[in-house]
Amino acid sequence: MQALPxxxxxxxxxxxxxxxxPFVVALAALAGPAAGHPHIFVDxxxxxxxxxxxxxxxxxxxxxxxxxxxxxxxxxxxxxPDYDLQLTExxxxxxxxxxxxxxxxxxxxxxxxxxxxxxxxxxPEPVSMRLLDTGQIxxxxxxxxxxxxPGGLVAQIYDxxxxxxxxxxxxxxxxxxxxxxxxxxxxxxxxxxxxxxAALEAIGGAVAAEDNFPAVGALFADxxxxxxxx
Numbered sequence: 001m002q003a004l005p006x007x008x009x010x011x012x013x014x015x016x017x018x019x020x021x022p023f024v025v026a027l028a029a030l031a032g033p034a035a036g037h038p039h040i041f042v043d044x045x046x047x048x049x050x051x052x053x054x055x056x057x058x059x060x061x062x063x064x065x066x067x068x069x070x071x072x073x074x075x076x077x078x079x080x081p082d083y084d085l086q087l088t089e090x091x092x093x094x095x096x097x098x099x100x101x102x103x104x105x106x107x108x109x110x111x112x113x114x115x116x117x118x119x120x121x122x123x124p125e126p127v128s129m130r131l132l133d134t135g136q137i138x139x140x141x142x143x144x145x146x147x148x149x150p151g152g153l154v155a156q157i158y159d160x161x162x163x164x165x166x167x168x169x170x171x172x173x174x175x176x177x178x179x180x181x182x183x184x185x186x187x188x189x190x191x192x193x194x195x196x197x198a199a200l201e202a203i204g205g206a207v208a209a210e211d212n213f214p215a216v217g218a219l220f221a222d223x224x225x226x227x228x229x230x
Contacts, residue, residue, distance in 0.1 A: 042166050044168050047173050086131065092128075109157045109158055112145060112148075126141050154223060199216055
């Protein structure tokens with residue numbers, strides 16, 4: 001078995017979708033469609049892979065899209081036409097990696113830190129894609145990690161522009177090393193909500209375009225702290 005994560009929570013709000021919904025609806029009504037961030041909600045998790053010397057060599061990242069966006073994807077790409085919630089091998093082959101063609105300044109959202117130093121990440125390589133019984137699309141990709149030393153690691157996944165809201169509530173593990181400790185520290189959504197409101201007030205609430213929305217994604221980012229025995 002993999003080490004089970006401890007979940008530490010900050011503030012009264014625990015899920016971005018629930019806590020931000022009233023705020024986003026009110027903001028969108030006042031400031032127009034561009035203010036309605038985030039647009040996509042993704043549950044995420046990481047599997048850390050280490051070499052025999054204890055260096056982190058790669059990370060597998062899993063994204064589980066929200067039900068609405070998953071429905072949009074299946075309709076737009078013509079997936080699962082018989083509605084049996086099963087993707088054919090041909091569908092998976094054609095679609096695998098569809099969500100890895102990043103642009104507009106988004107580089108995948110994954111941040112790895114050692115001693116507060118960001119580690120270099122390789123380009124994403126698709127691993128798997130599936131359609132869950134809930135109708136949600138789930139994908140996994142792998143990224144090589146360069147420059148890691150033995151020791152603790154911190155992982156975060158977030159979109160700085162907050163177009164996508166990530167929550168790291170899927171399993172976070174170290175492959176094949178049940179002795180490692182994995183702690184999930186949830187974002188303080190109450191503080192993040194207040195900071196977002198202050199940032200919008202600072203620009204007079206005039207959110208007229210996507211690129212005018214405050215870059216607050218880091219405020220809503222969960223934090224996974226990983227420590228393994230030496």
